[in-house]
Amino acid sequence: MSGRCLAVPLLVLAGMLPHAAAHAAAADTLDLAKQVNAQIVHRHMREDFDAFARTFSGSTMMPDTLPAGCQAQMRVAVSGMYAAMVRHMQAGIDDPVFQRDLDTRLAAAYSRDELQDFLGRSATTSLESLSADVLSAPGLKEAQEAQQQKIIDSMDEHSTANPDLAAAMQAVGAADTACEQLQMDAAE
Incomplete structure (x- = not known):
């Protein structure tokens, strides 16, 4: 094979090397960003969520003045609502679309x-502090807050975003209405 025949493929290959190297570097950066997200940002969000979820208990959030005839129905309804809220919030934090967007932003x-x-x-650094440092770049904290707001905004008994949560919230409303009726009947 002549030198000229080898030169053309080598030149083509040489022209592709910078592009391939840049692509590999970008992929490497994205892989590192995914690790930072998983090991720092997402982990911190999950730990905060887990601490918050542990506070949910059907018995701790019920009024002491609830009549005895309402307590069982209300406890079941409230416990179901809390469980649905926890699942809803967890799904919002773990949302793959949000996680991929955050990976890309990082x-x-x-x-x-x-x-x-x-x-x-x-x-060597606390997870809370390190997560705050990671999210300090422009747009990152705002993206996280927007996701949190999206989760909160869809926590409504009329929301179509999570039918299970809406039904659980409606069950609490129905139990509350039944309890009020019980109280009015007892007052008569």
Whole structure:
């Protein structure tokens, strides 16, 4: 094969190398961003959520003045609502579309070295502090807050975003109405 015949494929290959290297670097940065999200940001959100979810108990959030005839029905309804709220919030935090968006935003906001630094600091820095540092880049905290607001906004008995949660909230409303009727009947 002549030198000229080899030169053309080598030139083509040489022209593709910078593009391939840039693509590999971007993929590497995205992989690091996914690790930062999973090990720091998402983990912190999950830990906060888990602490919040532990406070949900059907018995702790019921008024002491609830008549005895209402307590069982109300306890079942409220417990069901709390369970549905916890599932709804967990699904919102774990939402794959949100997680992929956050991965992409992290990869765009930080260099490969910065992402590696975050991962390296995870052994010596509190998760809360490290997550705040990660989310300090423009648009990241706002994206997280927008997701949290989306979760809260869809916690409504008339929402179509989560029919199970809406039904559980309606059950609490029905139990409350039945309890009020019981109280009015007892007062007569």
